[in-house]
Amino acid sequence: MTADHWGFVAAAYIVAALALGGYWRRLVHMEKNLKTPTLRSARRRSGAR
Amino acid sequence: MTRWLGIVALVAVVAGLVMSFGVAPRELTQGNVQRIMYVHVPAVWVAYLAFFVVLGASVAYLWSREPGADRAAHAAAEVGVVFLGVNIATGAIWGKPTWGTWWTWDARLTSVAVVFVIFIGYLLVRRMTDDPERGARFAAVVGIVGALNVPLVHFSVYWWRTLHQPPTFMKPGPSAAPASIRAALLVNFAALLLLGAYFIAKRYTLLRAEQEAAA
Numbered sequence: 001m002t003a004d005h006w007g008f009v010a011a012a013y014i015v016a017a018l019a020l021g022g023y024w025r026r027l028v029h030m031e032k033n034l035k036t037p038t039l040r041s042a043r044r045r046s047g048a049r
Numbered sequence: 050m051t052r053w054l055g056i057v058a059l060v061a062v063v064a065g066l067v068m069s070f071g072v073a074p075r076e077l078t079q080g081n082v083q084r085i086m087y088v089h090v091p092a093v094w095v096a097y098l099a100f101f102v103v104l105g106a107s108v109a110y111l112w113s114r115e116p117g118a119d120r121a122a123h124a125a126a127e128v129g130v131v132f133l134g135v136n137i138a139t140g141a142i143w144g145k146p147t148w149g150t151w152w153t154w155d156a157r158l159t160s161v162a163v164v165f166v167i168f169i170g171y172l173l174v175r176r177m178t179d180d181p182e183r184g185a186r187f188a189a190v191v192g193i194v195g196a197l198n199v200p201l202v203h204f205s206v207y208w209w210r211t212l213h214q215p216p217t218f219m220k221p222g223p224s225a226a227p228a229s230i231r232a233a234l235l236v237n238f239a240a241l242l243l244l245g246a247y248f249i250a251k252r253y254t255l256l257r258a259e260q261e262a263a264a
Contacts, residue, residue, distance in 0.1 A: 002080035005146040012085040012139040016092070020244065023131045027251050034258050
């Protein structure tokens, strides 16, 4: 009977979850940054230098 | 709309996990380690599709100079890189117990690594110039070259002697795999496709918002 190598199966699914979850978190973070105006962007909008 | 796509994708991913671990049988030759296939194979299919979106959008951008086409290409390239990264990483993890090595420079693995590097270059080339329009134009050319390499990856297992097995599913004629394995693969493909579409839609919206904020 072939060995099952469950450790490798778990590792593959964990790596996939980390990569896809990490990318999703990055998108959420970018969205949050865009919604929170920075001092620089506020200055740009008001025309101040 | 994008939010609902995300929710549907999440439900589909859970369904895919149920199919991978609850419905699909233990494979006779490889044992349970073959279950890595349900994430490894759909990930590369989604990456291929994303790169074909890059191809179409890049050609459209070079033709029309429409910023929306460039945004679509940029978003699809980024998501394609993520899914191809998942494919390469899970392939290496699957390779160790089945081939006895994490990596080998055979035609399939090398060609897929080349496409990965080209699309990383695609993302980098945008930042190499101060003029965003110029960066978009350079990136479009790199994107077209990268996407044209995808058929080379797929057919590499036919054209050269490789350690990687030939395709079980994306080939002419019926598949030799049992129906339960095909069903699990299909559900996981649908799940990752929905997830990829959600990521592209969200990234596209963010790119548009970034450009509007910068204007």
